[in-house]
Each structure stands twice: as structure tokens, then as C-alpha cells.
Amino acid sequence: MEIQNIILYFFIYGFLGWCTEVAYAAVKERKFVNRGFLNGPICPIYGVGVVIVVQLLDPYAHQLGLLYLLSIVLTTTLEWLTGFALDKLFHHKWWDYSEVPFNLNGYVCIPFSAAWGAACVFVVKIVHPLICKLVLLVPKWLTIGEDVAFGISIFVDISVTVAAILKFNKRLEKMEEIAAEFHRISDQIGSDIYKSVMEGMERQERIKEQTEARKEELRGMYLELQKRSPRMTTRMLRAFPKMQPRLYKEQFGRLKEFRRSEWLATKALKKARKAAKKNK
Known part of the structure; x- marks a missing residue:
């Protein structure tokens, strides 16, 4: 051929x-x-x-x-x-x-x-x-003419198609870069949130432990102060049962209640001892 x-x-x-x-x-x-x-x-x-x-x-x-x-x-x-x-x-x-x-x-x-x-x-x-x-x-001349015409058309078609594919690939590459950037930003935000949360939780746990320790310390000091009421205070409370301070009313009420409960407990203990002694 x-x-x-x-x-x-x-x-x-x-x-x-x-x-x-x-x-x-x-x-x-x-x-x-x-x-x-x-x-x-x-x-x-x-x-x-x-x-x-x-x-x-x-x-x-x-x-x-x-x-x-x-x-x-x-x-x-x-x-x-x-x-x-x-x-x-x-x-x-x-x-x-x-x-x-x-x-x-x-x-x-x-x-x-x-x-x-x-x-x-x-x-x-x-x-x-x-x-x-x-x-x-x-005819041979017509066949050659057809080959040339078809050859030009397919060359143009190939050029356009290849250019379109390369442009399409570039667009996909750009989209991939944007998507990757989105992922990077999301991952960074997530990482920051996770880090902040974890650090916050650890910090909160440390603060909680420190707070609990301080609370125990303060509770002990508070109880010590309640127990350490001098005789003058006890006497004044007994002498003026309706006394109301202008400052620190809440603490005064708690101290008064503590002293009263302590007095009742002491009274009950004395009564029990007296009863026990009598039964003997």
C-alpha cells in the first residue's frame, strides 16, 4: 500500500x-x-x-x-x-x-x-x-489532499485537547493545593484547640489540686481558729446571746453556731458521764 x-x-x-x-x-x-x-x-x-x-x-x-x-x-x-x-x-x-x-x-x-x-x-x-x-x-492527488486536510485538523485537535488537559491538570493541582491548605489550616486549628484543651485540662487539674490542697489548708486553719476561741469570747457569747456585729456577720454566725454545738456536745458528754457514774 x-x-x-x-x-x-x-x-x-x-x-x-x-x-x-x-x-x-x-x-x-x-x-x-x-x-x-x-x-x-x-x-x-x-x-x-x-x-x-x-x-x-x-x-x-x-x-x-x-x-x-x-x-x-x-x-x-x-x-x-x-x-x-x-x-x-x-x-x-x-x-x-x-x-x-x-x-x-x-x-x-x-x-x-x-x-x-x-x-x-x-x-x-x-x-x-x-x-x-x-x-x-x-485519485492520488485527492487522497493526498484529504490526508493533508485531515492531518491539519487532527493536529489542531490534538493541540487543543492536550492544552485543555494540561490546563485541567493545573486546575486540579491548584484545587489540590487549596484543599491541602484547607486541611493544613484545619489540622493546625484542631491541633491548637487540642493543645489548648489539653493544656487547659492539665492546668485546670493542677489548679484543682492546688485549690483542694489550699482549701484543706484553709479548712484546717478555719477550724483551728474556731476552736481557739479565748475565754473572753466564750464569756461574751454567753453574756450577750443576741449580739450582732456590724462586720463579718456570716463568720460571726458560724462561730457562734460552732461554739453552741460545741457547748451542747460538751453538755451531752457530761450528762452521759454523770448517768454512767450513777449507774455504777
């Missing part, structure tokens, strides 16, 4: 592959979905794949079993390499067979490889001979 025809086959099969993908998506999704990597109506992987298959496997066109097996090997290899390359270049997995049994890295799987093999046999045996006859009817 002449080079201009090979290039035209690439565009023809790329377009037919795009139509196949759109039809498959229409049945599956019930709506139009542009399944191509590019914006235009072409799937380059189909163009490259079919051209390689018809170029390399045409000698085996009459050996159906071998043709099928070789088609599987070629299409599977091409699909894996394409998926891997796109993934590494643009950091996106454009298709994923991870949930399909017997897959390799999610790029290829046995069920689809078997389907591609059958499709290639159909193309080599039926489709390509018809397209080959049609292409040979086109």
Missing part, C-alpha cells in the same frame, strides 16, 4: 472506531457521548490499530484461527501501551477494566481482548477489502 493510502486508512478507521464507540455509548447510556480522546469525530487508537492489523496480518487472512490469535495479541498490546502512555503523560486513566475479570493494570482484559480479536477478523476478512477498493478509486 502506498503511504497516502495508509494515512487515509488511518483516518477512515479512526472515524469508524469513533462511530462504534458512540453507538456503544448510546446503547449503554441512552444518550450521545463523545467517547473519543480528541474533540473531533475520530479515535486515533482505532486508526493506528486497524492499520497495523491489516498491514501485518493480511498474509494470515486465510488462516482464521491464527488470524484471530494474532489479532488478540496485537490489539491487546496496542491497547495496553496506549492506556499506559496516556496515563503517564496526562496522569489520567482514560478507561479502566479493573472491575472486569482477568484484567492487566486496568488497561486490558481478556473479555475485551477477545472482542477486539473477533472485530479484527471481521475487518480483515470483510471490511478492509471493501474500503480498500473504495480508496483505490480515489
Whole structure:
């Protein structure tokens, strides 16, 4: 095959592959979905794949079993390499067979490889001979003109698509940076809150312990002061039972009550001792 025809086959099969993908998506999704990597109506992987298959496997066109097996090997290899390359270049997995049994890295799987093999046999045996006859009817100058026109359009499409993907990746990167900054700020705030809470709890615990110790100390001092009432105080309380101070009324009342309870306790103890002595 002449080079201009090979290039035209690439565009023809790329377009037919795009139509196949759109039809498959229409049945599956019930709506139009542009399944191509590019914006235009072409799937380059189909163009490259079919051209390689018809170029390399045409000698085996009459050996159906071998043709099928070789088609599987070629299409599977091409699909894996394409998926891997796109993934590494643009950091996106454009298709994923991870949930399909017997897959390799999610790029290829046995069920689809078997389907591609059958499709290639159909193309080599039926489709390509018809397209080959049609292409040979086109004048050479017109074929070259079509190749140039399609080549320019796909070059522009690739440029626009790659630029859009890179811009999209930059946007995702910026969004990731913003999200990471949000996370960093949230983590910092959370860490500060946690630190403050823990320090506050520890400080509160220390203060509580110190307070309790001080309270015990003060309680002891308070009780000591209550017990340490001199005779003059006792006498005054007994002498003036309705006495009301102008200052420290609460403490005066507590002291008065303490002395009264102490006096009652002493009185009860004396009474008990007297009764016990009498019983003897």
C-alpha cells in the first residue's frame, strides 16, 4: 500500500472506531457521548490499530484461527501501551477494566481482548477489502489532499485537547493545593484547640489540686481558729446571746453556731458521764 493510502486508512478507521464507540455509548447510556480522546469525530487508537492489523496480518487472512490469535495479541498490546502512555503523560486513566475479570493494570482484559480479536477478523476478512477498493478509486492527488486536510485538523485537535488537559491538570493541582491548605489550616486549628484543651485540662487539674490542697489548708486553719476561741469570747457569747456585729456577720454566725454545738456536745458528754457514774 502506498503511504497516502495508509494515512487515509488511518483516518477512515479512526472515524469508524469513533462511530462504534458512540453507538456503544448510546446503547449503554441512552444518550450521545463523545467517547473519543480528541474533540473531533475520530479515535486515533482505532486508526493506528486497524492499520497495523491489516498491514501485518493480511498474509494470515486465510488462516482464521491464527488470524484471530494474532489479532488478540496485537490489539491487546496496542491497547495496553496506549492506556499506559496516556496515563503517564496526562496522569489520567482514560478507561479502566479493573472491575472486569482477568484484567492487566486496568488497561486490558481478556473479555475485551477477545472482542477486539473477533472485530479484527471481521475487518480483515470483510471490511478492509471493501474500503480498500473504495480508496483505490480515489485519485492520488485527492487522497493526498484529504490526508493533508485531515492531518491539519487532527493536529489542531490534538493541540487543543492536550492544552485543555494540561490546563485541567493545573486546575486540579491548584484545587489540590487549596484543599491541602484547607486541611493544613484545619489540622493546625484542631491541633491548637487540642493543645489548648489539653493544656487547659492539665492546668485546670493542677489548679484543682492546688485549690483542694489550699482549701484543706484553709479548712484546717478555719477550724483551728474556731476552736481557739479565748475565754473572753466564750464569756461574751454567753453574756450577750443576741449580739450582732456590724462586720463579718456570716463568720460571726458560724462561730457562734460552732461554739453552741460545741457547748451542747460538751453538755451531752457530761450528762452521759454523770448517768454512767450513777449507774455504777
